Amino acid sequence: MSNSEIREPAVSPEGQKEVNIDPDIQQIKSLSRFQLMKRAFFKNKLAIAAGFVLIILYITMVFFPNLFSTHPPFQQDRNNMYAPPQRIRFFDVDGNFNLRPFVYPYDMELDFETFQYEYTPNYDEKKFIYFFNRGFSYKLGGFWDTDIHFMGLESEEDMFFIFGSDRMGRDIFSRIVHAGRVSLTVGLVGVALTIILGSFFGTLSGYMGGIIDQIIQRIIEILLSFPTIPLWAALAAALPQDWSSIRIFFGISIIIALRNWAGLGRQVRGKVMSFRESEYTIAARIGGASHLYIILHHMIPNAFSHIIVIGTLSIPAMIIAETALSFLGLGIQPPMVSWGTLLEASQRVNVVINYPWIMIPGLFVVIAVLAFNFLGDGFRDAADPFSS
């Protein structure tokens, strides 16, 4: 902004100070509602940072998971079961600095007393990490055959476990990247349904009033009186076992959305009820507009920013719901993987205690949920730029 130039107190020839009009106020009057929203949103640094985190998560995990993984996610390795995470180093054990990061490979031994695998770093050998090097081949974006990966060791055969490996010797990092595709989209599919159902029934209920309103409100009340997890679990258990994993995925999204729209519906109803009493609605009625026209051109556009805010803020609940269901074994089914199915392995407490890195997928759940919460908060402040 060029505020500083305008702010210079202008002194008129008579030597009298002119009234100093706050330039901000002048500008706000000339900005459109959308510009105001943008401005309010970009003031919230936390929301912007959260937006960046989400963009990175979606690019790496939803669009190009193979590019960013270091091993094929299903490749098992009987010789590397429960390998702990390897530290990425710049300094070797003697304190020498290397610009190229590297890891120490492990020597593995089976401890015959505890029957646990003991991994000790082999400090004689350095395995350097290369960026955009060749590894296993895959189809980039589903079309181009390639074997370029964002990072990896020189040889594909070498183990490279930044987050360790699981009970079958699979690389947890690569599995997290692939599982992100499901975990990050389940919320979006669910929220799309939530928004459709919630705004439809919410608008209908708030606009029509009377008996329709009563019926929809009772339905919402009943939906809200089911405890979430038990209800979802019961519905998920009812999904046919012979369904393909993609159908189960959509089934789970629908199940979660089926209860979640109730909250949104209630809020939209409140908004629409206040819009219905406003002058512009009466004017539209007098002008001969049909109810459908008023709903589509006045009610929904006005409530839209509110709907987006509540939608964004309900994505975290869906991600957590999917994680919880999959953790219980009732959600996403193999061969599909989600962060929740990766966490299923940590249900056995004695396993987690010995190999705590199998909980790392949970960290990504927390990051994604936190980011959506901050983003939603930013949207909320932006949606009502006239307050404060």
Next chain:
Amino acid sequence: MTAFLVRRSFYMIFTLIVVSILGFIIINLPPGTYLDVYIAELQSMGTATAMEQRQAIVQRFGLDQPLYYQYWNWISGFIRGDFGISFMYERPVSDLIWSRLGYTVILSTSTLIFTWLVALPIGIYSAVNKYSIGDNIFTFFGFLGLSIPNFLLALVFMVISARVLGHTVGGLFSMEYRDAVWSIGKFIDLLKHLWIPVIVVGTAGTATLIRIMRGNLLDILNQQYIQTARAKGLKENIVIYKHAVRNAIHPLIMQLGMTFPQIISGGMIVAIVLSLPTVGPMYFEALAQQDMYLAGTFLMMVSFLLIFGNLVADFLLALVDPRIRYE
């Protein structure tokens, strides 16, 4: 007040009936029942009476009748305290559920008390000292608490306790008290174990309540009557606690209806990780095994707890806020 109570109770009964019908349909959705598995098991053991037993069970529960008949058969038993039988445990459902429901109620109410005790002072502090370091720290932890699935938090607790304290923290009782009769010792032992699930289950709810309390109080502190109170020269403590906080609590009581489901649902998964003798583990097992009467009864009972909790919240709200009663 009486009219209000009667009306709310009537709504509650109506909701309960609809919930029970929907619950029964949902539980019956999966094709095949545990009965088929059960009979197959009996036959493979070579029991000659398998078919007769099957016939007896089918007759008793009217499993060859239409669904509405089965529903009526099942729900009318509720009044007599007969919830059907669990095929998995081969015992009446009523033998299995009461102690688990009891512990669920204990855990849920303790968690509820915990969330209020923690959230109220922090919310008040955060609102009064808006944007102070303390407020920012609490806000940060609040967001974090909202974002961690509570079963994950339970796992982290387990790992830390096992690695630092050297023993795991699961269960609600120590070994020696697990099957003992109730005594002072057993009660103290329960308290020693209860705090971990209470913290784990209560985190998300506490975070929500802090944010709501802070928002409410901030709104109210901007109102004119607060300015008037200050202008009169009242002590700041009296302004805040007598005039502001009192009015900020109403929406929190309304929020009870949302906190309670959160606690019950969250507690069910946490119970698996922490191996608590509550409803959760048995319910999910029953679902997986399609043990329909057991799962259905649990779903019913948990929904009942929730609806009843909402009724209590409504009642409390009407008690503190007379405007509600006359709506």
